[in-house]
Amino acid sequence: MLKVSQRGQDMPVSPFRKLGPFAEAARQQGKIVYPLNIGQPDIETPAAAMAAMRTADVRVLGYSHGAGTESYRHKLAAYYQRANLPVAFEDIIVTTGGSEAILFALLTCLNPGDEIIIPEPFYGTYTAFAIAAGVTIVPVTARIEDGFALPPLADFERVITPRTRAVLICNPSNPTGYVYSRAELESILGLCQAHQLYLLSDEAYREFCYDAPYVSALQLPGAAPYVVVLDTISKRYSACGARIGALVTLNQEVYSAAFRFAQMRVSPPGLGMLLAEAAADLPESYFDESKAEYLARRDLTVARLQAMPGVVCPRPGGAFYVLAHLPIDSSDAFGQWLLESFSYENQTLMLSPATGFYHTPGLGRQEVRIAYVLNRSDLAAALTCLEHALREYPGRTTPQPATALDAATRPS
């Protein structure tokens, strides 16, 4: 009998889309639904970059080099160099979004059945890529009490087996917004050196660091053979739909194998590359404006959440997410209830239950991710909805003792 593959059956529904039908129904009832569930920035794609793409003299939109056009790779290398990453254009493979960089890295660095350690909570879609690549995710749990800092190295050491091939970090983190310090990066690189593991570093949110300059794992002394940077222009230039990312490594063996995977699909999206090439030319000051906006949104979000009884919200240093503990029985039930059964002044909000970000079953039931991707006025209205919802929600729990969680609310 015809039957789809086991991996096809195992493939999860995107955790970001589960609540979609409920949001749709709420909107059809006439409710305003604030979408704080997905990392789709509302900032306009840079007009100069769009204009450059639109006016490019393209008559035959042909295949490019499998690693992307040389002209874009040169501009991207210059961008990395300005960000203090020691990257030349030959170290770059332009990919179809950060997604393809993740897939190529897993296919290149791990065999089927090999293990990759990832601090949880993590970007839920890593699970889907791991299933596609046939590799096993081994989580190490970061704690909200520590503001989601890097778990102790001993926790990593404990789960390393002969099948362990790599560690994957997301820095700044989706979903926690945590930014690893140089000392944390050095310690995780040291672990990789000691155990001969690749260090995959997802740097999609590099430009969104609010409290300190960004440090990439690739900048560290001795990083070159170990580190594979997974990158994307999606968030950096609010160009998610362009589907342009990059795999960057100074390890020639990894580059060569990843490039052969890239040749398989001939070339990355050509129109997106034109946009990305122009965006790479934007002045440093381009980020100032969007960063200032996100910083204000972060401060608003964290302040409002911390003021709600029973809510614990670390103050993250980057990305545009917070992961907050709420006094609720089930983040999945709460997320659905917000859309199905609640409204405040005919408004409600959509958030991401954190169960989708933990690999360990049972974790994240009292946590939600909030993406501060709306303008401050909508964001404030959404948080007001949340405040009212937490008073009304039938599954509200007794708040945790404040002392245990106090540490997490200190500015990081």
Added chain:
Amino acid sequence: MLKVSQRGQDMPVSPFRKLGPFAEAARQQGKIVYPLNIGQPDIETPAAAMAAMRTADVRVLGYSHGAGTESYRHKLAAYYQRANLPVAFEDIIVTTGGSEAILFALLTCLNPGDEIIIPEPFYGTYTAFAIAAGVTIVPVTARIEDGFALPPLADFERVITPRTRAVLICNPSNPTGYVYSRAELESILGLCQAHQLYLLSDEAYREFCYDAPYVSALQLPGAAPYVVVLDTISKRYSACGARIGALVTLNQEVYSAAFRFAQMRVSPPGLGMLLAEAAADLPESYFDESKAEYLARRDLTVARLQAMPGVVCPRPGGAFYVLAHLPIDSSDAFGQWLLESFSYENQTLMLSPATGFYHTPGLGRQEVRIAYVLNRSDLAAALTCLEHALREYPGRTTPQPATALDAATRPS
């Protein structure tokens, strides 16, 4: 020690790129090199579609639905209906080129270690996708003496094992240009029904049929549960760089699993979709002009090749390739010699050794693929070069007896 994965090591260098460095060197010596090696059409991307993409009112280039925008899927469904394929918009997943459709189909229909039967010679890159997906290709050899028609069903039956899950056909075929007749499609579908195999049908060249109207496997009675169409706009609208394809199936279980793979990478390229949506609106007559041009090129190519002593060239009904037998010792050596050691009036040509299209070792050593993707004047000049080269090539062999191969030169 750090070591890339076995699949990373196994991943082949693209067979289309192997001769690249030699072509580059020839050009640096000042030679004109006619590129007949790659299926990159020289026809201009439709100006109306480019203009629609350029003028679309896009402020935030955001993620789309994982299966592509509804508006594009509706237009694409209408295109399929005009082509007599019974496809609704819910049956379509827009993919990042035909490449991603191939990958998703393999991941969805086969488990690692499962087998897929593919008539050879076939598009060499299937091998790379099979390695990425961990599946095993089992070739069934089509013969130049038969004009590369579908091999006898008994040849398929002979290689079916308990691990066989699917048959993959490319129709019209890259690299042979052969177009399967309705009877051939019915027989291969019957085989799939009898053995409960998926039938993956790569229809990238659907619009390039010169001698008879196109028949898709999906049009056949009883096809719905079995057939997965792999499609792309790359050749249809000369828009290879847009990276827009589609996976189309009426099998809901396959659709659902493939869609979850599609959600993994969030969405297909947004700018390319704008282009594709406008292209789907082009009138039928759009294809008349490009088809007439390719038809003239085919006839020129086949006539010139058939007139060369010792050359056997079936007259293919579609795509823009011919696969010809040449009186040479090694297509790989000949392809390199053309670039390194030969010129005629300071010109030479680049072609694809057919060894890259056969899975069975040793086959294709006397065959080359020629893509007729240049204007007729360049094409004629390139074929003149080939004619001279076949006289001069030191590895020239005694022509095969004409009788054995005569059948293949009949119009198909």
